[in-house]
Amino acid sequence: MKYSVQIVGVGGQGVLLASMVLGTAAMRAGYDVMMSEVHGMAQRGGSVRSTLRFGDDVYSPLEATGAADLIMSFEPVETVRALPLGNRKSAVIMNLDPVLPGNVAAGFETYPEIGDLIKEVKKENDNVITIEATRIAIEAGKAVAANAVMIGAVAAVKSFPLDRELLKEVLLEKVPPKAKDLNAKAFDMGYDAMSKQ
Amino acid sequence: MVDLLSDSKQELLLGNEAITRGLFEAGVKFASTYPGTPSSEVGNLLEEIADKAGMYFEFSSNEKTAMEVSAAAASSGVRSFVFMKHVGLNVAADPLMTLTYAGVRAGMLVMSADDPSAHSSQNEQDNRYYATLALMPMVEPSNPQEAKDFIKEAYEISEKLGLPLLYRTTTRVNHARSVVKFGPLKTDTPALGHFEKDDPHFVNIPAFAVQNRVRLLEKNKLALQLSEESPLNRIEGSGNIGIITSGVAYCYVKEFVSDVSILKLGFTNPVPEKKIADFIRGKRFVIVAEELEPYLEDQVLRICAQNQLNVRVYGKRDGTLPREWEYSPDTMQRLRVLVKVKEPAVPMNKTQMQLPGRPPSLCAGCPHRGIYAATKKAVGKTPVVYCSDIGCYTLGVQPPFRTADFIICMGGGAGAAGGFAQATDQKPIAFIGDSTFFHAGVQPLTSALFNHHNIVMVILDNRTTAMTGHQPNPGTGRHFGGIDTDAVDIEGVVKGLGVQFVRTVDPYDVTDCVKVMKDAIDFDGVAVVISKCPCPLLLKKEKRLEKKVCVVNQDDCISCFTCVRMIACPALIKKGEKVEVDPNQCIGCGMCRNVCPKKCIEVRE
Numbered sequence: 076m077k078y079s080v081q082i083v084g085v086g087g088q089g090v091l092l093a094s095m096v097l098g099t100a101a102m103r104a105g106y107d108v109m110m111s112e113v114h115g116m117a118q119r120g121g122s123v124r125s126t127l128r129f130g131d132d133v134y135s136p137l138e139a140t141g142a143a144d145l146i147m148s149f150e151p152v153e154t155v156r157a158l159p160l161g162n163r164k165s166a167v168i169m170n171l172d173p174v175l176p177g178n179v180a181a182g183f184e185t186y187p188e189i190g191d192l193i194k195e196v197k198k199e200n201d202n203v204i205t206i207e208a209t210r211i212a213i214e215a216g217k218a219v220a221a222n223a224v225m226i227g228a229v230a231a232v233k234s235f236p237l238d239r240e241l242l243k244e245v246l247l248e249k250v251p252p253k254a255k256d257l258n259a260k261a262f263d264m265g266y267d268a269m270s271k272q
Numbered sequence: 273m274v275d276l277l278s279d280s281k282q283e284l285l286l287g288n289e290a291i292t293r294g295l296f297e298a299g300v301k302f303a304s305t306y307p308g309t310p311s312s313e314v315g316n317l318l319e320e321i322a323d324k325a326g327m328y329f330e331f332s333s334n335e336k337t338a339m340e341v342s343a344a345a346a347s348s349g350v351r352s353f354v355f356m357k358h359v360g361l362n363v364a365a366d367p368l369m370t371l372t373y374a375g376v377r378a379g380m381l382v383m384s385a386d387d388p389s390a391h392s393s394q395n396e397q398d399n400r401y402y403a404t405l406a407l408m409p410m411v412e413p414s415n416p417q418e419a420k421d422f423i424k425e426a427y428e429i430s431e432k433l434g435l436p437l438l439y440r441t442t443t444r445v446n447h448a449r450s451v452v453k454f455g456p457l458k459t460d461t462p463a464l465g466h467f468e469k470d471d472p473h474f475v476n477i478p479a480f481a482v483q484n485r486v487r488l489l490e491k492n493k494l495a496l497q498l499s500e501e502s503p504l505n506r507i508e509g510s511g512n513i514g515i516i517t518s519g520v521a522y523c524y525v526k527e528f529v530s531d532v533s534i535l536k537l538g539f540t541n542p543v544p545e546k547k548i549a550d551f552i553r554g555k556r557f558v559i560v561a562e563e564l565e566p567y568l569e570d571q572v573l574r575i576c577a578q579n580q581l582n583v584r585v586y587g588k589r590d591g592t593l594p595r596e597w598e599y600s601p602d603t604m605q606r607l608r609v610l611v612k613v614k615e616p617a618v619p620m621n622k623t624q625m626q627l628p629g630r631p632p633s634l635c636a637g638c639p640h641r642g643i644y645a646a647t648k649k650a651v652g653k654t655p656v657v658y659c660s661d662i663g664c665y666t667l668g669v670q671p672p673f674r675t676a677d678f679i680i681c682m683g684g685g686a687g688a689a690g691g692f693a694q695a696t697d698q699k700p701i702a703f704i705g706d707s708t709f710f711h712a713g714v715q716p717l718t719s720a721l722f723n724h725h726n727i728v729m730v731i732l733d734n735r736t737t738a739m740t741g742h743q744p745n746p747g748t749g750r751h752f753g754g755i756d757t758d759a760v761d762i763e764g765v766v767k768g769l770g771v772q773f774v775r776t777v778d779p780y781d782v783t784d785c786v787k788v789m790k791d792a793i794d795f796d797g798v799a800v801v802i803s804k805c806p807c808p809l810l811l812k813k814e815k816r817l818e819k820k821v822c823v824v825n826q827d828d829c830i831s832c833f834t835c836v837r838m839i840a841c842p843a844l845i846k847k848g849e850k851v852e853v854d855p856n857q858c859i860g861c862g863m864c865r866n867v868c869p870k871k872c873i874e875v876r877e
Contacts, residue, residue, distance in 0.1 A: 085630065086632075094449075095284070098284050098449060099284050102282075102284050102451050107450075107451065108284060108449075108450050108451050109415070109448060109449075109450045109523075110284075110448065110449035110450065111444055111447060111448050111449070112286070112447050112448075112449060113391070113447070114309060114310065114312075114313070114392075114447055119632035119633060119634070119635065119664070119667065119739075120630070120632055120633050120635065120842065121630055121631055121632035121633070122630045132527070133527070134415070134522075134523040134524075134526045134527040135523045135524050135526075135527045135528070135601055136415070136444050136448035136449075136450075136520065136523065137444065137524075137600045137601060138601065139528070139600070139601035139602055139614070139616060139617060140602050140616070140617070140619050141616065141617035141618055141619025141620070142601070142616075142617040152627050152628065152630070153630075155623050155625060155627060156623070156627055158619075158620040158621065158622065158623060159619040159620055159621070159622050160619070161619070161620055162617045162618050162619055162620060163618070163620065165620075175842075175845065176628045176629060176630040177633045177840065177842045178628060178629060179628045180842055180843075180844060180845045180846065180854070181672075181836050181840050181844065181846060182833070182836065182846035183671070184628040184629070185628065186628055187625060187626070187627070187628075191625070192625075195623055195625055199620040199621055200620060
């Protein structure tokens with residue numbers, strides 16, 4: 076068995092934390108794990124990507140173009156940008172909360188309609204599931220838990236090989252003690268939101 | 273954070289965390305660096321824990337000094353580790369070239385973290401050639417586990433030879449993360465050494481240097497023997513097609529190519545000549561898979577020639593594999609015509625939609641925005657060359673600032689400014705950071721004074737080494753590892769050199785900065801402006817940022833968009849004919865209020 080996840084988003088959205096949680100859970104499940112992360116210059120508000128590969132006989136820290144089993148995307152435009160990382164059959168989790176690039180904020184470029192971005196993904200992929208992670212996180216208690224919502228959503232992906240309870244356990248180890256309840260609730264709400272679709 | 277000093281059995285470690293653990297398992301007691309991605313995390317970790325492990329660690333003012341302090345430790349019998357990014361080794365090359373002549377008395381590793389695809393760098397140089405240039409042994413790990421394990425092996429090699437060893441990694445090793453099994457910590461190495469005087473070795477006057485070179489060449493013969501016998505060079509699989517590989521390229525070959533025999537090289541200078549010849553003999557053909565330059569390939573071709581082996585070698589020289597950019601599983605598809613490669617997937621189509629770009633940019637409230645805005649305004653139509661440097665301020669290359677016309681290396685902007693002053697009729701304005709000023713800025717400033725160059729140097733003093741992850745520098749003083757030092761005062765240094773025009777400004781007061789920059793540009797001679805304001809990211813990290821926020825008074829706003837045009841802060845959002853502030857991003861620095869002609873932006877507590 077081999078499984079690969081491409082986690083995409085914008086610096087500061089929690090891409091690295093999400094990849095740590097998924098990677099640690101894969102290690103606990105006894106799999107080989109190889110990941111590659113973006114540090115340095117690329118973190119200054121730019122697009123960020125983290126690759127996670129786990130399973131048996133995993134050596135490569137990078138995944139082949141089109142070969143991702145799952146694209147976990149924290150941002151709508153970044154989802155569309157990341158499409159070539161996966162194929163028609165890949166699972167795609169698409170968070171619908173936009174982060175406006177500097178040039179959009181300043182009025183030099185425009186941000187596409189979210190509906191058009193969803194259509195664009197659906198044109199290429201049969202398994203896309205959209206989620207409003209921030210709205211759900213606010214419902215759970217606080218916007219910062221959007222990350223936990225996304226991880227909960229991953230746990231609900233049908234083909235995802237790691238156990239829901241294991242993911243939740245690892246997530247709760249990696250958040251500050253005070254935020255455990257919030258994150259647990261957000262995780263469950265993310266899981267439920269995903270299961271309904 | 274993972275406890276790298278624990279006796280934990282295994283952890284999910286970043287390559288740089290694994291390397292740090294490796295230092296403790298090898299009993300390293302002295303380490304030095306100048307921060308540079310992809311090596312930076314090692315320094316941040318050592319800043320936290322070196323002291324607990326009984327290791328002395330320092331951020332030196334540049335890589336050359338870092339090399340020299342570690343050389344002294346190893347020459348005194350203390351295992352030392354100096355580390356830097358690839359271009360840092362250019363700065364440290366001078367001491368290194370003669371250090372190998374002198375040799376060392378305890379193990380010394382020089383880690384060069386190369387950056388194929390230049391993720392955070394200005395070039396893609398392949399530092400393996402430094403090993404052949406300096407006549408030193410070299411070890412290359414392929415993944416985080418090896419990155420830790422090979423450290424121990426490398427120290428043994430270094431000590432057997434009495435030579436520093438080049439420990440060469442790349443981004444996809446430093447920033448890969450995988451399960452790493454821990455080994456025991458080594459505790460029996462000394463932290464305190466003694467320097468035994470030995471002029472023929474350590475005093476490289478010509479008479480001794482020529483003898484040292486003979487000794488160095490002898491050591492290289494022994495190194496070749498060690499390489500031939502080393503378990504770091506191993507053969508996997510069998511068959512009549514061979515692939516010779518090293519570094520992260522091995523991982524791609526191993527997982528995506530099948531039915532081949534792999535010679536996996538970890539000890540790559542000197543390469544094991546006999547082992548390579550034996551591997552090639554009888555093969556139908558051989559492929560050399562390595563990132564960047566044909567370093568191994570050229571040696572394989574030479575070994576074929578010397579051994580009269582008539583075996584075809586595929587690689588970069590014949591165009592089979594690329595010489596530019598990092599490799600990936602996709603690169604392996606170029607070998608399809610030769611060997612069995614995993615079937616490629618059918619990727620989703622690249623979108624035809626017009627997507628907004630998302631390049632890295634200066635943060636909301638970044639003080640560099642203020643001084644750039646002011647400089648642009650002060651310059652007006654004056655012909656200038658913006659000489660920039662390596663750091664966050666490099667991001668000034670983007671609109672609306674475009675205040676980076678010439679970037680080559682650290683301190684390079686300041687040096688080039690003197691040349692532009694003499695060779696053109698444009699006024700050079702050189703931007704440099706505080707850490708970079710101490711790294712390589714004092715020397716070009718001195719030279720500009722000496723030669724009466726008409727330049728403006730703007731020192732962007734944000735009180736930290738920001739881009740690489742907020743390391744301290746001489747301008748901040750040192751406060752870790754039980755050592756506390758005073759900050760070196762940049763203004764004092766500049767005045768001490770004899771600069772007549774020195775002004776320190778607050779970049780959040782853009783209006784005042786415009787006036788000062790105008791005076792600086794008009795000044796005949798060397799003018800220095802110090803733009804002093806701490807990095808807000810650092811303040812956030814240290815929980816020292818006072819929470820404030822800017823609010824636009826919409827009734828008074830005349831929609832002139834001066835704030836957006838001048839500062840272009842990501843927290844300022846243009847919505848139709850209005851400007852709004854994103855309170856999540858805004859830090860309430862007030863730069864936008866400062867430039868607002870109607871003063872209709874308010875800073876609220």
